[in-house]
Amino acid sequence: MSEELTLICEKETRKPLWRPDAVTYVPVSDERLAERGFNQAERLAAGLAITAGLPCVDLLQRQINTGKQSFKSRAERFETMKHAFSIKLDEFDFSLLRNYSKPFKLLLIDDIYTTGSTLDACGHVILHAASKASVTLEIYTLTLARS
Structure with missing residues (x-):
């Protein structure tokens, strides 16, 4: 195979880089x-957003202080987090994304993953607001x- 054809084949088989629309x-x-x-997660998100040239959105607010989760069981963590978060409506208007031609990709950052209860709760709140x-x-x- 010629060198030129090899380069074309390599280029065609590469996957496009994944890139979120916001953090x-x-x-x-x-x-x-x-x-x-x-907030460690906020610092991580801001640093990544600046490095990647992405918007960092202050999207969520914590409605209740859930306390330290480290001594709670998995079930207790999920129950505690059920109503812990809400959308900051004054910060982000989801309706601005209605005409976006493809699914809007949002990268949600947290500092530590243990059971996934925090990310799960945040994800549900965000998806509900987007769906509405x-x-x-x-x-x-x-x-x-x-x-």
């Missing part, structure tokens, strides 16, 4: 923010660590 993060409670002084606005949305998640 968001899991919010912490006001108490945790005061204790820690920053008749927007097709795909959520992808990224965490710094797994415990």
Whole structure:
């Protein structure tokens, strides 16, 4: 096979790079923010967004302080997180995405993944808001660590 044909074949078999349309993060409670002084997930999301040239959206708010999850069972974590989050309606208008030609890809970032209860709860809230606005949305998640 000629060198030119080899390059063409290689180019055709490469997958296009995956790229989200925006980045968001899991919010912490006001108490945790005061204790820690920053939100690790927010810092990760902002750094990634700047590096990749993507918008970082302050999309979610934590409605209740769920406390530390480390001593709770898996079932307790999922139950605790059920109503912990809501959309910051003044920050993001999903209806702006109605005419987007393909599913909007949102990357949701958290610092630690243990059971998935936090990401699951955030995902449900985001998908519900998108559905109400008749927007097709795909959520992808990224965490710094797994415990």
